[in-house]
Amino acid sequence: MVRHFSTRRLFLGGKNKCAVLNSSLLLGVIFFLLFLLYQRDATTSTSTSDILATPPPRPRIVCVIVTFAYRHEYAAIHIQKTWARHCDHYLFVSDNVHVVLEPAVFQNIWDKWQRIRAHLKYTYMKHFHQGDWFLYANDDNYVFVENLRHMLQSYSPEELIYFGCKLRSSREGLVYMFDGSGIVLSAASLKRFVLEALTDENLCSSQNRGGEAAQELGRCLSNVNVVAGDSRDEWHRHRFLPFETSIHLGGQMNSSIELHRYFLERSYYPVTDMNLPVSLRSICFHLMSMPLAYNLFYFTQNVQIFGAPQEWDSENWGLENQNL
Amino acid sequence: MGGHYITLEQRHRLSDTTLYPGSAGGGVVGGSRVGHRRLSSCQVLLLVLVAGSSVIALYAYWDVMTAGARDPDGHSPRQLSNETLAQQLRREVRVLCWVLTTPKYHKSRAVHVMRTWGKRCNKIYFMTSESDDELPTIVLNKSDKYEVLWGKTKEAFTHIYQHMRDEADWFMKADDDTYVFVENLRYMLYPYSPDQAIYFGYNFKMIGAHNKNESYMSGGSGYVLSREALRIFAEGLNDSTKCRQEDNSAEDVEMGRCLLNLDVKAGDSRDSKLRNRFYPLLPFDMLLSGNSGLDFWLYKYAYYSVRSCMDCLSEYPVAFHYVNPEQLYVFDFFNYDFQLVGKQKPEERLPQKIRPEDLVIPDYDNMFT
Numbered sequence: 269m270v271r272h273f274s275t276r277r278l279f280l281g282g283k284n285k286c287a288v289l290n291s292s293l294l295l296g297v298i299f300f301l302l303f304l305l306y307q308r309d310a311t312t313s314t315s316t317s318d319i320l321a322t323p324p325p326r327p328r329i330v331c332v333i334v335t336f337a338y339r340h341e342y343a344a345i346h347i348q349k350t351w352a353r354h355c356d357h358y359l360f361v362s363d364n365v366h367v368v369l370e371p372a373v374f375q376n377i378w379d380k381w382q383r384i385r386a387h388l389k390y391t392y393m394k395h396f397h398q399g400d401w402f403l404y405a406n407d408d409n410y411v412f413v414e415n416l417r418h419m420l421q422s423y424s425p426e427e428l429i430y431f432g433c434k435l436r437s438s439r440e441g442l443v444y445m446f447d448g449s450g451i452v453l454s455a456a457s458l459k460r461f462v463l464e465a466l467t468d469e470n471l472c473s474s475q476n477r478g479g480e481a482a483q484e485l486g487r488c489l490s491n492v493n494v495v496a497g498d499s500r501d502e503w504h505r506h507r508f509l510p511f512e513t514s515i516h517l518g519g520q521m522n523s524s525i526e527l528h529r530y531f532l533e534r535s536y537y538p539v540t541d542m543n544l545p546v547s548l549r550s551i552c553f554h555l556m557s558m559p560l561a562y563n564l565f566y567f568t569q570n571v572q573i574f575g576a577p578q579e580w581d582s583e584n585w586g587l588e589n590q591n592l
Numbered sequence: 593m594g595g596h597y598i599t600l601e602q603r604h605r606l607s608d609t610t611l612y613p614g615s616a617g618g619g620v621v622g623g624s625r626v627g628h629r630r631l632s633s634c635q636v637l638l639l640v641l642v643a644g645s646s647v648i649a650l651y652a653y654w655d656v657m658t659a660g661a662r663d664p665d666g667h668s669p670r671q672l673s674n675e676t677l678a679q680q681l682r683r684e685v686r687v688l689c690w691v692l693t694t695p696k697y698h699k700s701r702a703v704h705v706m707r708t709w710g711k712r713c714n715k716i717y718f719m720t721s722e723s724d725d726e727l728p729t730i731v732l733n734k735s736d737k738y739e740v741l742w743g744k745t746k747e748a749f750t751h752i753y754q755h756m757r758d759e760a761d762w763f764m765k766a767d768d769d770t771y772v773f774v775e776n777l778r779y780m781l782y783p784y785s786p787d788q789a790i791y792f793g794y795n796f797k798m799i800g801a802h803n804k805n806e807s808y809m810s811g812g813s814g815y816v817l818s819r820e821a822l823r824i825f826a827e828g829l830n831d832s833t834k835c836r837q838e839d840n841s842a843e844d845v846e847m848g849r850c851l852l853n854l855d856v857k858a859g860d861s862r863d864s865k866l867r868n869r870f871y872p873l874l875p876f877d878m879l880l881s882g883n884s885g886l887d888f889w890l891y892k893y894a895y896y897s898v899r900s901c902m903d904c905l906s907e908y909p910v911a912f913h914y915v916n917p918e919q920l921y922v923f924d925f926f927n928y929d930f931q932l933v934g935k936q937k938p939e940e941r942l943p944q945k946i947r948p949e950d951l952v953i954p955d956y957d958n959m960f961t
Binding site: 346560565573578 | 642676679681883921922924937
């Protein structure tokens with residue numbers, strides 16, 4: 269018979285049957301297994317926090333939503349009921365009071381650029397301490413604030429940068445943001461705009477600008493060195509969309525529609541096949557009809573698809589295409 | 593050392609079968625053996641230690657080893673591979689969808705149904721009067737006119753019963769402006785047996801002379817029959833005392849009346865918080881109180897309560913109506929593709945099966961009429 273665990277050569281003195289090495293080997297195995305057992309229970313709780321560095325602070329967003337008295341009941345109130353409360357603070361700016369919206373009232377300002385100047389100055393003076401980023405949006409925009417917060421986590425509010433649906437004017441190559449979608453300013457750029465641009469006639473006009481309010485804002489910001497950021501995602505899909513969901517998801521833009529033509533002629537990024545690729549984490553759409561805000565709210569906040577995994581790549585989900 | 597070696601004399605004493613060199617004395621050969629070796633205490637200790645360590649290892653990793661197969665509620669086990677709950681339900685609750693359409697709408701509506709939710713049914717067929725290269729169509733004899741919709745419905749179900757009844761457990765009818773959440777449909781149907789005579793949809797009060805607790809299902813938001821209900825319907829629809837023989841009249845009303853007369857139960861499709869899963873309009877109507885006034889038709893037709901509020905629709909909706917082709921893609925994008933950062937998924941488990949004898953369908957409770 270083969271001698272198992274022969275200790276003859278290892279122990280000079282004895283012919284121990286229960287060799288010390290023998291048992292210690294096995295005890296070592298036992299302790300190793302016990303160690304594994306405890307280690308497994310311990311690692312689940314502590315490993316992730318040890319690995320991650322301190323996460324970046326959650327960006328605070330102040331939403332400034334532009335409305336008018338005639339639109340309070342049919343537009344602005346739905347914004348207040350759906351997405352406005354997801355901002356860290358929201359402020360309606362209007363031309364009259366309202367019991368629920370509690371807007372800041374600006375009377376007798378008939379020019380859009382003058383309104384923008386007044387709104388942003390007011391926001392800086394009264395609400396600057398409440399946010400790291402400032403969203404300037406309309407009461408017919410739907411904004412996914414959570415996705416905006418996620419995008420802004422990669423930037424610092426100290427940067428001189430602003431985001432939106434980027435356009436370039438055909439004449440001078442001036443870069444500005446489409447005013448039908450949302451515009452997001454960092455704290456530093458809002459401060460610089462109010463303190464340096466608004467006070468200097470050479471940098472920023474104080475005259476009425478009519479239909480060119482958005483261009484003037486772009487001009488002023490670029491004159492004080494605020495960068496027009498790229499708000500597209502990693503796959504160059506757009507997060508700030510100029511038009512409504514049914515156009516971008518179920519149809520395409522139409523150059524015989526004046527507003528679509530305006531956008532198509534000025535879009536900073538190339539448009540192929542009359543449409544923009546839509547990011548899965550998109551931020552802003554236009555609402556053609558206000559009740560649709562409730563559909564978007566319901567789908568994104570409440571609806572669950574039973575049995576779908578949490579992180580889910582719907583495009584490659586597999587079984588769906590096996591029907592035919 | 594000692595007795596581990598067989599000496600020549602010992603070997604001779606054993607029986608005459610061949611001994612392999614080196615085998616333990618008296619190990620392999622049958623019959624009585626002299627010199628039966630007792631296990632030494634060392635070997636006992638060895639055995640105990642090995643057994644003990646394997647017990648410890650088993651205890652430590654038991655849940656890891658059985659994760660794939662175990663399921664506490666006694667449901668059928670999931671595949672060990674990463675099958676999601678939805679994929680498991682796709683196997684276990686097979687749904688055949690059929691869509692009423694017409695050639696005029698093949699390219700403008702039906703293909704979009706196919707490309708959005710249609711592909712998620714186990715099987716989908718379009719009931720129309722002409723075939724189409726992009727769609728799985730079934731060409732019916734009845735024309736596509738609105739007036740013979742009931743006739744077309746009867747023909748469609750009959751065709752399915754005759755040729756496809758083994759392809760699925762549940763059979764859903766929808767329109768080409770219906771949007772269906774197929775995974776949530778399976779979730780809703782899971783507790784029920786396909787051998788039970790029952791059908792589901794959005795309950796309307798029965799039209800015409802009726803008792804209080806009689807309802808039919810809205811055709812626009814779709815209705816789904818169990819396999820047994822399909823059989824009963826297909827075999828009973830020619831009975832003129834139970835079902836309308838002429839082809840005209842509203843398809844959903846006649847379906848409801850026929851199934852009622854054939855003793856098919858009209859189930860309650862609401863969730864555990866009594867929120868609607870089927871809805872014959874777009875979601876915002878049930879979410880925005882005041883979008884429609886009190887004279888809106890829904891208030892008179894509904895079987896169950898019709899209060900509108902932000903939380904009045906189920907988190908697991910099944911179907912909506914009046915969804916135009918662009919909106920089909922909007923629904924699809926926001927419910928399946930779009931990601932809202934930070935949205936949590938609740939813990940999901942398969943519900944308990946409901947035994948047919950335990951089934952309770954709540955009474956009519958719409959206080960508006």
